[in-house]
Amino acid sequence: MFTYAWLIFLFPALGALINMLFGDRLSKTVVGAIASGAIVASFGVAVALFVGLLGTDEHHRAVVVPLWDWITIGSFHVGAAMLIDTLSVSMALMVTGVASLIHIYATGYMHDEPRFQRFFVYLNFFVFAMLILILSDNFLGMFVGWEGVGLASYLLIGFYFERYDDTYGYYADAGKKAFLVNRVGDFGMMLAIMAIWTTLGTVSFLEVFANLGEMAQGTLTVVCLLLLLAATGKSAQLPLFVWLPDAMAGPTPVSALIHAATMVTAGIYMIARTSVMWEAAPLASNTVAWVGALTALLGATIALVQVDLKKILAYSTISQLGYMMLGVGVGAYAFAIFHLLTHAFFKALLFLSAGNVMHGLPGGTLDIRKMGNLRAKLPTTHLLFLIGSLALAGFPLTSGFFSKDGILLNVFEHSLILYAIGLFTALLTAFYSFRAFFLAFWGKERDHHVFDHAHESPAVMTIPLWVLAGLALIAGVINLPFILTLEHWLEPAIGPLRYHPTATLEWTLLVVSGLIAMAGIALAYFRYLANAGWAVRLTNLFKPLEGAAQHKWYIDDAYNVIFVRSLRWASLWFASVVDKNTIDGAVNRFGQAHMVAGNAVRRLHNGLVPTYALSLFLGVVVVLVYFVMAI
Numbered sequence: 001m002f003t004y005a006w007l008i009f010l011f012p013a014l015g016a017l018i019n020m021l022f023g024d025r026l027s028k029t030v031v032g033a034i035a036s037g038a039i040v041a042s043f044g045v046a047v048a049l050f051v052g053l054l055g056t057d058e059h060h061r062a063v064v065v066p067l068w069d070w071i072t073i074g075s076f077h078v079g080a081a082m083l084i085d086t087l088s089v090s091m092a093l094m095v096t097g098v099a100s101l102i103h104i105y106a107t108g109y110m111h112d113e114p115r116f117q118r119f120f121v122y123l124n125f126f127v128f129a130m131l132i133l134i135l136s137d138n139f140l141g142m143f144v145g146w147e148g149v150g151l152a153s154y155l156l157i158g159f160y161f162e163r164y165d166d167t168y169g170y171y172a173d174a175g176k177k178a179f180l181v182n183r184v185g186d187f188g189m190m191l192a193i194m195a196i197w198t199t200l201g202t203v204s205f206l207e208v209f210a211n212l213g214e215m216a217q218g219t220l221t222v223v224c225l226l227l228l229l230a231a232t233g234k235s236a237q238l239p240l241f242v243w244l245p246d247a248m249a250g251p252t253p254v255s256a257l258i259h260a261a262t263m264v265t266a267g268i269y270m271i272a273r274t275s276v277m278w279e280a281a282p283l284a285s286n287t288v289a290w291v292g293a294l295t296a297l298l299g300a301t302i303a304l305v306q307v308d309l310k311k312i313l314a315y316s317t318i319s320q321l322g323y324m325m326l327g328v329g330v331g332a333y334a335f336a337i338f339h340l341l342t343h344a345f346f347k348a349l350l351f352l353s354a355g356n357v358m359h360g361l362p363g364g365t366l367d368i369r370k371m372g373n374l375r376a377k378l379p380t381t382h383l384l385f386l387i388g389s390l391a392l393a394g395f396p397l398t399s400g401f402f403s404k405d406g407i408l409l410n411v412f413e414h415s416l417i418l419y420a421i422g423l424f425t426a427l428l429t430a431f432y433s434f435r436a437f438f439l440a441f442w443g444k445e446r447d448h449h450v451f452d453h454a455h456e457s458p459a460v461m462t463i464p465l466w467v468l469a470g471l472a473l474i475a476g477v478i479n480l481p482f483i484l485t486l487e488h489w490l491e492p493a494i495g496p497l498r499y500h501p502t503a504t505l506e507w508t509l510l511v512v513s514g515l516i517a518m519a520g521i522a523l524a525y526f527r528y529l530a531n532a533g534w535a536v537r538l539t540n541l542f543k544p545l546e547g548a549a550q551h552k553w554y555i556d557d558a559y560n561v562i563f564v565r566s567l568r569w570a571s572l573w574f575a576s577v578v579d580k581n582t583i584d585g586a587v588n589r590f591g592q593a594h595m596v597a598g599n600a601v602r603r604l605h606n607g608l609v610p611t612y613a614l615s616l617f618l619g620v621v622v623v624l625v626y627f628v629m630a631i
Helices: 007-025 028-054 086-109 116-135 139-157 171-200 205-210 217-234 243-249 252-261 263-273 275-279 282-303 309-329 333-360 379-393 399-414 416-441 448-452 459-479 486-494 503-528 533-540 543-550 552-602 609-630
Strands: 062-073 076-085
Touching (some): 007 028, 007 116, 028 116, 076 116, 076 139, 086 116, 086 252, 086 263, 086 333, 086 459, 116 139, 116 252, 116 263, 139 171, 139 217, 139 243, 139 252, 171 243, 243 252, 243 309, 252 263, 252 309, 252 333, 263 309, 282 309, 282 416, 282 543, 309 333, 309 399, 333 399, 333 486, 379 399, 379 416, 379 459, 399 416, 399 459, 416 503, 459 486, 503 533, 543 552
Antiparallel strands (some): 062 076
């Protein structure tokens, strides 16, 4: 079974190639079927790999499948191989499963859009690159997939490259911003790989982990911090989170794929994959925990004041990724992966539901201030968005409740300050989730033109969402102690749980977290539907901070001043002063000198015999003088 594991790469690669080469001769239905079928086939391979691992000894559920000799330069040898273990297979199931539903949804959503063929080529390539990232058995193979998803995101975020509006500016710039910001993190990944190779002489995961004792503590800490820099880029954490909200410029299926199943999960996966290294570098792990906690809080505060439905979800993703980073930072790798999986379900559901709203409203409206009472026109989307919002808010017994609170439980054992930040963020999460839900789907219609022309989406765009809705509700059972808990399943790949709280403490914290979620939902109800005076007064206490939150706490503005404007000024200075006056000036003066010399020499070629005779005479004199002096 594992011998044919490479088929998981082949199907999306074939889908992309067939549509790239022949898609212009095929109907849109066929193009969409090829692209979707390719990912469904990969999902089938992932299921087969999962079944294969179940049949192996639970303490040795790791299989390396060599593909070919990739790089051999002197002592540097890297083979192309797959590491099939419980972590990589869990990720493969999520990536291919959620991506399959998004592909099917996109066949309806993108049907009337231009460049339909190109879109699905990019989408298949995106999944192909993500599978390389999670299934490679070494850092270099992971880096190939890491760069592949970066390229795919650039192509898909800037898919509407010819568009411009006041929200996103030039859509092409959003793709460039994502690409450039991620290059900062990628530089950290490259330096980390170089340091690992020069220290241990290998980039294979299993060999690096086995020989980790040969790496000095300081070197290991630096390597982990460099990997953290890489993770902050891909997983949109402080200080490199600024690209993710602008990624909403891409088509909604792209937003769902990036935020739920592919690119932003890469950093979390990378840290979980290298958990052995982080366990031995406590300073780096604590840094990860604080980065995650602060990012979770920052993302939630910005989401509170957004009016664009997709941007609310974008900042929500940043916040939820912060929870995952907080989880891996305190050593709760299994719960971080658990939340990564459940988040993929409910966040894909929310983004695609937002796509239904955009598809069903005139002009693709996403401003929640123009919505209201949409449940009357979009009853199916209303229910789907409600389920996603409940899971995001961590409402008791939904998947988000189990995964998020598993992280908070471990954080409580690690640091009360970090726990308090996480719990307060959970309150904000429930509030902004239902702020968006109530303003969009309840209350009175605010724009009659928008309301009158609203309509529900077709079945091809709602059926995949019902699957995601079911998973958003019940996926929490994968970590309940019935047959095989997720934490026990992942133990061979990432080690056992670090903390084992008492049942009393666990139930107490679960009740507290559930009450916090319900309090956030109730506050949103009384503030935006009941318009209760006390709720209005309570939220108005934070009014002075609203401007800063709307400006993303001025972090993006600071980057524009420090980096963008300064680099632009420096570029203009180099172009006008250095390039034009110095470099061009030197070349021009050199040319002018040759012109002057040429003009002087040209005067000797005047066609007069006496001039030529004189030149011959002078030449003979010079030669004679040379020989005389030589003697």
